Amino acid sequence: MNDVAKLADVSLKTVSRVVNGTESVSAAKAVRVEAAIRELGFRRNEQARQLRQGTTATIGLIIEDLADPFYSTLARAVEEVAHAHHHALLVSSSAEDPRRAEELVRSLSGRGIDGLIITPAEGMDPRVLAAEGEAGCSLVFVDRPSVDVDADTVLVDNRGGTAAGVRHLLAGGHRRIAFVGDTASLYTAQERRIGYLEALETAGIERDDNLVLMANPAAPESGEAFLALLDQADPPTAILAGNNRWSVRVVRLLRQRGIGVALVGFDDFELADALEPPVSVVAQDPAAVGRLAAELLFSRLAGDTGPRQHIQLGATLIPRGSGERAPR
């Protein structure tokens, strides 16, 4: 830092201010310092700073699958907030494997992260996360609630959003509405099914379990199960797809069959509006989920010891065409 200060012809204090981004410095000086830093190949030694400050300036994010657009958008938003706080981001995908998720928690924690944002994998041992909390690692749960751990959470109103989608189909005259959701053990899939059932009950429509399919949208056999649902004696005239993966799969299967069933999907997805017909959705805002979770985490890291926050974001119905088809 002495060399940088000398080369840039500024005080050591000015170099420190530019490097840490803590206080304002005149633009001319900042430019000189930045140039000197590049010139000298100087790098702030984060590891040394860690030892001094007891922080790694690193946070962790454990999600289900980084390649899923919902999670990559969420991760990008977390990254942006972390960047603004001069923190780096460790990202890991649990691939919905509880043992892998536990291993990731221990692995990231062992690297001394300051905090962790996590979508807990179904079946995780709650003690693994409880141990992190006790060890002083700030935790924020996203997309699914905490399991046996008292921590901040950012969730989406899965029940309310799904119910709004079902009410929209009911208002269009549909009575035989199917629900096609992800594996029944997943929190979000369960919640959305409950929202579907509640909306039917409120409308006085008896539930029919032949109209409910809970299965992994990525599994080949799920396609056949869906076609069997369509082929029953008294088939559905409308479908509520429980997530973006199912919406995409349903669009493909309906097209393959040439059937014009009404469709509302939970989760928006790219090109939903460019399909024929454009797909009506109940849209979550994954970037808002990520941003709020990260802001919550950094407020805790900054010393906020207020009561736990449980934020629930709304989901928005976007009619585009597929959900406005009349019953056959």
Add this chain to the structure above:
Amino acid sequence: MNDVAKLADVSLKTVSRVVNGTESVSAAKAVRVEAAIRELGFRRNEQARQLRQGTTATIGLIIEDLADPFYSTLARAVEEVAHAHHHALLVSSSAEDPRRAEELVRSLSGRGIDGLIITPAEGMDPRVLAAEGEAGCSLVFVDRPSVDVDADTVLVDNRGGTAAGVRHLLAGGHRRIAFVGDTASLYTAQERRIGYLEALETAGIERDDNLVLMANPAAPESGEAFLALLDQADPPTAILAGNNRWSVRVVRLLRQRGIGVALVGFDDFELADALEPPVSVVAQDPAAVGRLAAELLFSRLAGDTGPRQHIQLGATLIPRGSGERAPR
């Protein structure tokens, strides 16, 4: 570890084998050790291990935008290889800002990463990366070549792939073929334009600069520029879109105008096959790019000092309908 060994009723050596995953252990013992680890909330102290072994067991990945499906798929593949090597992954998006990219390199490097996979942002100071290489940080460049740094690279055959797309349109009888690519300063955009021009030249077709548009597909004004290209006196009958973002935008704009121009896009994208007409593409394999880059990096970390490798992956033409439309 002593407590784990005692609780699991195995030797200290067995615990070590399970934790490090280095040697095989009987399934029964492994299960007991894992259970004892969970029971005791034991965590392998990575930081202590770092100090002993001189490694952070962490690698860095700097890409343009984690929310872009091309990069999130690439990142997911890198993560999987890192996970298999017991490494965690720091992910950062440069947002195509060279100063931010330089800052990220210094920031990740300061955290003591073992290696870095990077898509260099246009305009980065090459000295920042050269300094990392000299400091012993293994570097692999992906998607764009290294700038003034001798390092391993994994690229896609942008010229050859684009030329194949243009030849496909020429074979369909098109002579007025437009190229719509990203900002001219981007390496991949430049390369794809060259591939387009080469294919035309080989076919003996004179280039017409009125048929070339280089602009950021995310900018609102790019849409107007594209429509102006369509509205010229002698309009194109076919379009080669230079990346997935432009393909999506072109699909929307053509639909808005109700024009049936032929289209081949560089990059595959989700639902390309479900659009009407299904979009023909020249497909890259971002997961293969990420996997190969990560494997290259870990072979270097394992001590491979062989000559620099420059891997170029092919791109595959997938005809689906939009690229097979006849000229009007």
